[in-house]
Every structure is written in structure tokens, then in C-alpha cells.
Amino acid sequence: MSSPPSRQSTIIIEPRSTKFVPPVASPLPLSQEDQEKCRALLKDCEMFHKMSAGQLKTLASRMKLMQLHKNQILIQQGTPTKSFYLLDNGEIRREFLDPGTGKRHTVEFLIKAKSINSMRVLSGDPIHSTVRCVSKDGCRMFEMHRETLLQTMRQHPDMGIQMASALSEEVRVASKKYATPLLEQRQQEINVPAVMIAAGIESYYRSALNAQINRVLTGVSSEMFPNMHIQVPVRISYITGFKGLRSLMDRTMDSRENSENSNENQFALRLFMAISPGVIMTPISSILEASNAGHLNNEPMATRWLRGIVARCGREIVFGLGLNQLSDYWEERWQEILGRNKTSPVISNAAGSLTAGVISGYFSHVPHNLSTYKLLEPKRSYADLYAMFVDRSVPNIVDSALKSTPIFAESPTLAQFVRYMTATIFPRGLIVRTTQIVGSFMILNGTINYLQLREHKKFQKLINVPPLPEDDNNKDQNYRFTNRNPSSNTFVVMMFEDDLTSLLPTLVIESARRRNRVVHQKHKRKCSCECQLFILVFIHNNSVNKISAKNC
Numbered sequence: 001m002s003s004p005p006s007r008q009s010t011i012i013i014e015p016r017s018t019k020f021v022p023p024v025a026s027p028l029p030l031s032q033e034d035q036e037k038c039r040a041l042l043k044d045c046e047m048f049h050k051m052s053a054g055q056l057k058t059l060a061s062r063m064k065l066m067q068l069h070k071n072q073i074l075i076q077q078g079t080p081t082k083s084f085y086l087l088d089n090g091e092i093r094r095e096f097l098d099p100g101t102g103k104r105h106t107v108e109f110l111i112k113a114k115s116i117n118s119m120r121v122l123s124g125d126p127i128h129s130t131v132r133c134v135s136k137d138g139c140r141m142f143e144m145h146r147e148t149l150l151q152t153m154r155q156h157p158d159m160g161i162q163m164a165s166a167l168s169e170e171v172r173v174a175s176k177k178y179a180t181p182l183l184e185q186r187q188q189e190i191n192v193p194a195v196m197i198a199a200g201i202e203s204y205y206r207s208a209l210n211a212q213i214n215r216v217l218t219g220v221s222s223e224m225f226p227n228m229h230i231q232v233p234v235r236i237s238y239i240t241g242f243k244g245l246r247s248l249m250d251r252t253m254d255s256r257e258n259s260e261n262s263n264e265n266q267f268a269l270r271l272f273m274a275i276s277p278g279v280i281m282t283p284i285s286s287i288l289e290a291s292n293a294g295h296l297n298n299e300p301m302a303t304r305w306l307r308g309i310v311a312r313c314g315r316e317i318v319f320g321l322g323l324n325q326l327s328d329y330w331e332e333r334w335q336e337i338l339g340r341n342k343t344s345p346v347i348s349n350a351a352g353s354l355t356a357g358v359i360s361g362y363f364s365h366v367p368h369n370l371s372t373y374k375l376l377e378p379k380r381s382y383a384d385l386y387a388m389f390v391d392r393s394v395p396n397i398v399d400s401a402l403k404s405t406p407i408f409a410e411s412p413t414l415a416q417f418v419r420y421m422t423a424t425i426f427p428r429g430l431i432v433r434t435t436q437i438v439g440s441f442m443i444l445n446g447t448i449n450y451l452q453l454r455e456h457k458k459f460q461k462l463i464n465v466p467p468l469p470e471d472d473n474n475k476d477q478n479y480r481f482t483n484r485n486p487s488s489n490t491f492v493v494m495m496f497e498d499d500l501t502s503l504l505p506t507l508v509i510e511s512a513r514r515r516n517r518v519v520h521q522k523h524k525r526k527c528s529c530e531c532q533l534f535i536l537v538f539i540h541n542n543s544v545n546k547i548s549a550k551n552c
Contacts, residue, residue, distance in 0.1 A: 020076045025064035025143040034088075035060045038142050041086040045115040050166040055159055062152060063142040068133040074141075075117060077130045083145050085116040090139030092116070096129040121146050183270040185328040190247045191452050192240060198447035199239035202440050203232045209436035210292050214372065216429040220296060227291040234291075238284040239444060245277040246324045278320030282313045289375055296376045308374030311382070315367040322360030322437065327445050330355040349449045353441035360441070361434030365427050393423035 038060035042048045077097060094107035107129045116131055124146060133139035153159050208224045215221050253273055290305040297304050331352025338344045373385040402408040408415040
């Protein structure tokens with residue numbers, strides 16, 4: 001059939017030369033080995049993965065084996081759905097022919113499984129896309145007719161419940177998306193040892209890159225690791241301060257939102273909370289900068305650290321926003337792009353740090369240059385230093401172009417404006433500065449994330465214990481019970497807050513003479529033991545803090 005003729009062009013849709021004949025499965029029952037394969041494939045299928053072993057065995061016993069050769073069509077777009085299939089061996093391709101444009105599209109699904117047509121087999125809707133075998137050696141698959149599946153479900157009604165539960169779970173997972181706004185990011189509970197280790201490693205990287213930046217800006221080489229006895233502890237304090245202040249700001253913001261239950265002025269408050277760590281940590285950053293500039297500024301450290309502090313404050317605000325907010329913001333977005341699997345937390349953390357580092361490096365570069373120039377030449381004004389920065393940043397090719405263009409040659413003011421904009425948008429040393437920030441973010445966030453994941457896994461192993469047997473005192477309570485040392489009378493009871501992701505367990509360690517029970521719910525403690533003493537130990541942020549010791 002062809003479209004109506006046109007003077008310019010005629011679109012021809014190729015007619016179907018032969019009627020589609022679906023392949024036929026073998027009438028013989030599956031072997032025991034094939035039934036085992038079939039059960040494994042059903043278990044991996046999004047629609048059947050919640051079924052019991054017996055239910056999967058029932059389904060597998062009613063499936064048939066099918067063989068396809070290369071380029072053979074399994075199902076064709078638009079035909080009624082009569083079966084669903086499980087791919088055992090081989091490779092298939094799904095193609096959708098857009099009836100509106102006549103364009104052919106290759107179809108891929110976000111849910112990766114070896115099932116074909118399983119989502120349409122219950123309704124019997126027309127097939128969405130044509131599926132063909134593209135493997136050189138053909139394709140081997142299992143088939144179940146729609147009527148066979150429906151009959152099996154009528155005989156086993158509980159299968160329908162499991163299928164509905166599995167499908168609704170897939171819909172929830174597929175539709176769930178993390179999209180926390182920029183200034184509303186909440187960090188994990190701060191792990192001070194992890195932050196200190198990360199900051200100690202990063203201080204050497206930062207010192208080396210700072211020496212390179214100063215060489216690019218001034219043309220004078222300097223020592224890569226000067227005054228590290230000052231830089232390392234100060235940098236540790238600096239980064240720990242950023243993370244600690246953010247945690248404090250988060251708690252303050254949470255308590256305010258919970259108490260007021262209002263969104264009035266929330267943006268202004270969040271913005272203030274986000275920029276405050278940068279302002280507060282500027283003096284510590286100034287000490288770090290002064291430690292790197294002793295070869296060009298021989299003023300005492302007590303005076304030198306104040307040079308360029310205004311511009312440096314702007315730089316620290318951008319750095320703090322990048323480290324505390326942008327990194328988490330982009331990590332969350334990258335996690336959605338990469339998907340949630342075992343490796344995605346590490347990769348998305350690195351990708352988020354890289355993206356945030358590029359943005360922060362770009363916007364903090366001009367303030368960084370001005371603070372550096374002011375530190376090295378404290379007697380000159382910021383306006384004078386900015387003019388010097390422009391002269392050093394504008395490439396010769398831009399100056400030559402301005403001089404050769406009549407409109408700029410006749411208007412020095414306009415030419416100077418273009419030079420200032422060029423230096424501001426494409427500043428000198430931008431690549432080195434951005435590399436420094438990207439590396440710092442990746443080292444800090446990567447190290448902290450790695451160490452916290454290790455601790456998280458330790459907690460997961462710790463809490464993977466059987467529940468406390470129910471009785472009148474502990475029924476319906478959310479805690480775990482385990483004997484940590486079978487040779488002693490020391491027992492552990494763990495209770496969690498409603499939000500399990502916070503992972504803030506409370507351990508109750510009891511002494512020898514007891515009836516093996518301590519009930520702990522929220523902040524209410526109830527002792528039901530015959531011991532001389534029991535100690536409540538709260539594990540928060542991977543550190544153990546003794547809360548109380550009472551006689552029973």
C-alpha cells in the first residue's frame with residue numbers, strides 16, 4: 001500500500017509479502033535439566049520472581065521447548081499475544097515500526113530479563129514490537145501458551161497474588177526517582193575518623209596543586225609541600241569543620257521545619273545555612289594559603305593570613321556549596337542515570353564529585369586568583385589586582401582582534417569591557433584550579449564514602465540475626481536479639497528508629513545474673529532482669545558512647 005502521491009515526494013510503505021507464521025514449539029515435555037533451567041529463568045523474570053519454588057516448578061513443567069534459526073521472527077508487531085517466552089540461549093532484537101513515520105526503532109527495556117511478551121500475556125493485547133533471533137547459531141527458548149498460563153492460575157489462585165505483588169513492586173522501583181532539591185540535600189551522619197583520614201590524604205594533593213597554580217599566576221616556582229606540619233592539621237580541621245558544620249546546620253534546619261511546619265522563608269534560611277560553613281571556615285583556609293606563600297610574602301604569619309581574606313571568603317562559599325551540596329546533588333542524579341546496583345554507589349559518588357568539582361572550580365577561580373594576588377602583593381588594591389589579572393589572562397589573539405576591529409578600535413571602553421569579560425569567563429589557570437577542586441572532591445568524598453560503606457557493611461552483618469522470640473514484654477517491638485559470645489552471659493539487643501536507613505542501632509549489654517531480657521523502645525527504657533548492673537551503649541556515627549549504668 002502506498003501513501004497519496006505528492007509533487008515533491010512519495011512515501012512508500014513496503015507491503016507484507018507473506019503472512020506471518022509463528023514458530024511452533026516441540027510437543028514433547030521438557031527434560032529434567034530443561035525444567036531446572038526454566039525455573040531459574042522464571043525466578044529472574046520480573047513477573048514471577050516472588051513465587052515459591054513449588055509454584056515455579058508447576059509453571060516450568062507446563063512450558064515447551066522452541067528452537068529458532070538466525071533471522072527467524074518469533075513474534076510480530078500488531079498480532080495478538082498468544083504466548084510468552086523465556087530465552088535460554090542466543091540473542092534477540094526487538095524492533096518497533098512507527099506507523100506515523102514509517103521509521104523503525106530498536107527497543108530496549110530498563111528491566112533487563114530474559115522474558116519475552118510476559119507483560120502482555122495476561123491481557124492478550126496486540127504485540128508492541130517484532131522480535132527476531134539474531135544469533136548465528138540460532139536461539140533456544142521456552143514457550144508457554146496464554147491459555148495454559150490462565151488455566152494454571154485458575155487452578156492455583158495464589159499464583160495471581162504473587163504475580164500482582166511482583167508487578168506492583170517493579171512499578172514502584174521503576175517509578176521511584178531521587179530528586180532532592182539543591183539546598184535540601186542532607187548528608188550522612190558525620191564519621192569524624194573517616195573525614196580526618198580523607199582530609200589528611202587530600203592535604204598533600206591540594207598543596208601540590210596550589211604550588212602549580214601559584215606558578216601559573218606569578219611565574220615563580222615554589223616548594224610543592226611547604227610547612228606540612230601546619231598544613232596537614234589545619235586542613236584536617238578545615239574539612240572536618242565543613243562537614244561538622246553541615247551536620248549541625250542540617251539538624252538545626254530539621255528541628256526548625258518540624259517545629260514550625262511552615263515553608264515561609266525556607267529558601268532564604270536554607271541558603272544561609274548552605275553558605276555559613278564557607279564563611280566560618282575562611283580563617284582556617286587563610287592560614288593554609290599563608291603557609292604556601294612564604295616565599296613571596298615575608299610578613300609574619302599573624303599578618304599574612306589576613307591578606308586576601310575578603311575574596312577568599314567568596315571562594316570558600318563556593319567550595320562549601322560544592323563539597324556539601326553540589327556533590328550530593330549530582331551523586332543523586334548520577335545514581336538515577338547509572339541505575340542502582342552493587343557498583344553504582346562508588347561510581348555515582350565519583351561522577352557526582354567530578355561534576356560538582358568542575359562547577360565549583362569554574363565559579364571559584366576568579367575569587368581564588370584575587371585572593372592569591374592580594375596575598376602576594378598586599379599593598380595593591382583589589383581593583384588594581386583585578387586589572388592585572390585581566391592583563392595576564394587575556395590571550396594575545398584577543399587583543400589583536402580588538403585592535404583590528406574598527407568598532408573596538410574606536411571605543412577603548414568597549415574594548416576594555418570585552419577584555420574584562422573574556423578574562424572573567426575564561427580566566428587564566430582555570431584548568432589547573434578546576435583539576436585541583438575535582439581531585440579534592442573525589443579524594444574527600446570517595447575516601448569518606450568508602451570508609452562509611454565499610455562501616456555500614458559491618459553494621460549490616462551485626463544486625464543480620466534472628467529476632468527475639470515474642471512474649472508479652474517484647475511483642476511487636478522492632479529490635480534484634482543475639483548472643484554475641486555463647487561462652488558468656490553477654491547478650492545484645494538492637495533497636496532501630498522508624499527510618500531504617502539512618503542505621504542508628506542501640507546496643508544493650510547485660511551482665512551475668514539476668515533473665516535474658518532487656519526491653520528498649522525509643523527513649524523509654526524498661527529493665528526486666530535480675531542483674532547487678534546493665535550498661536546502655538549507643539553506637540552513633542561509628543563511635544561508642546556510654547549512656548548510663550543502673551542497678552536493676
